Amino acid sequence: MTALVTGTAPTAATAQGVGPLLRAWRERRRVSQLELALRADSSARHISFIETGRSRPSEEMVLRLAEHLDVPVRERNALLLAAGYAPHYPETPLDDPALDALREGMERLIRGYEPYPALVVDATYQVLAANRGILMLMDGVPEHLLEPPLNAMRLTLHPQGLAPRIPNLREWRGHLLEQMERQIALHRSEPLRALYEEVAAYPVPDTARGEEPAEAVPYFALPMQIEHEGRTLSFISSISTFNTPMDVTVAELAIETLLPADPATVKYLHSLLP
Incomplete structure (x- = not known):
């Protein structure tokens, strides 16, 4: 088991005030002022006044609007700061004793998933824990x-990492970049955007194959194929997050498990990591 604890950087700027930030989230979610008002038990006029700065929302209203707009926990704190309130959600370091049970539980989970690969990452894909797979x-x-x-x-x-050993790199790379683009749109994270720009600029090895005909890939989802000691292993990625998190750190954790996509991969992993 390997483990690494890292911090995360703040995101949304608050200088422009809470109104424009709320409007940006509402437009991003493609929700009208009237629809948001109905969801939040308010009025379209009050929502308009908040967005234009004519009315200062209460702390409760900020949190209510953020919830109905599905704003990430970190950004909810940014909204509160922009409205003149203290952050509502703590950001507890992962190595804090208060998170001992959570951290130990995640480590038991990924260790119990062996021999199949599993890892824990944060919002910028820093690896916090990984198993033998x-x-x-x-x-x-x-x-x-x-x-x-x-x-x-x-x-x-x-290009010096796993990429040269991934036969379907072009397809898998496209999937990962699209995943990051969706997260950037959701979280407005500058560190994540910087990472995206870095990895998107990596050259694709000449050995990377293009897409195979559909009938030649009888998988139920796009697999990550990776070569290991002369064999091609195939995995389907599954990502789990915590439901109703009340802490920024916990909200940004993700557990990724790689499920073998064919019997040969299952057999090989069990022989390698009994």
Whole structure:
């Protein structure tokens, strides 16, 4: 088991006031003022006054609007600050004793998933914990890519990382970049955008194959195919997050498990990591 604890950077600026920020979230969610008012038990006129700065919302109203707009927890704190209130959600370091049970539970979970790969990442894909299945896939990766803080996206797409060993890299790379684009739109995270620009600029190895004919890929979801000691292993990625988080750190954690996509991968992993 490897573990790494990192901090996260603040995101949304608050200088422009809470009104424009709320309007931006409402437009991003494609919700009208009237629809938002009905959801939040308010009026379209009051929503308009808040967005234009003619009315200062209460702390309760800010939180209510943020909930109905599905604003991420970190950004809810930014909205409160912009409205002149204290942050509502704490941001507890993952190595804080208060999160011991959570951290130990996640480590037991990914360890229990062995021999299949599993890891825990934060909002910018920094690896916080990984099991032996993940460590096995890292065989042969240069040391400079394995130095903390280890980043899952950088490790996967770097031309000296896993990328040369992923036969369907063009498709898998496209999937990962689209995933990051959706998260950037949701979270407005500058660190995540910087990571996206970095990994999107990595050259694609000449060995990367293009898309195979549909009938030649009988998978139920796009697999990540990776070569390991002369074999091609296939995995389907599944990502889990915490429901109703009340802490910024917990809200931004994700547990990724790689499910074997074919019997040969299952058999090989069980023989390698009994």
